[in-house]
Amino acid sequence: xxxxxxxxxxxxxxxxxxxxxxxxxxxxxxxxxxxxxxxxxxxxxxxxxxxxxxxxxxxxxxxxxxxxxxxxxxxxxxxxxxxxxxxxxxxxxxxxxxxxxxxxxxxxxxxxxxxxxxxxxxxxxxxxxxxxxxxxxxxx
Numbered sequence: 001x002x003x004x005x006x007x008x009x010x011x012x013x014x015x016x017x018x019x020x021x022x023x024x025x026x027x028x029x030x031x032x033x034x035x036x037x038x039x040x041x042x043x044x045x046x047x048x049x050x051x052x053x054x055x056x057x058x059x060x061x062x063x064x065x066x067x068x069x070x071x072x073x074x075x076x077x078x079x080x081x082x083x084x085x086x087x088x089x090x091x092x093x094x095x096x097x098x099x100x101x102x103x104x105x106x107x108x109x110x111x112x113x114x115x116x117x118x119x120x121x122x123x124x125x126x127x128x129x130x131x132x133x134x135x136x137x138x139x140x
Contacts, residue, residue: 001036001048008045012066019125035085039074049078051086058086060096075108087140097133099124114138
């Protein structure tokens, strides 16, 4: 992912989530040196992912696929790529938070060796209040 990709990335994010990341958040991730990737097909960004790797562990911060491109394996390819980056940088595990209501993400992570570690109460904004986050991890 590069600065020039952010217009498309932010648009995918905005159309995918009721509480999307902003352009500033993505730009901050690039400046901080997080591993930020896009998945392109014929010059069109179909998805993206952001992972940080520090002190032997990694945190998957964002993974999203354009609505029209879902169920084509892009999410799995991005996840596999991000996990390989974490492994190459010496991480022993990958952690993430996910909404319990995000069934597609839960299926992707569950089918890729992630297990539930716990719950962060009221972690995400939600219509009419807050939604918990499930904490998932995969040992590398």
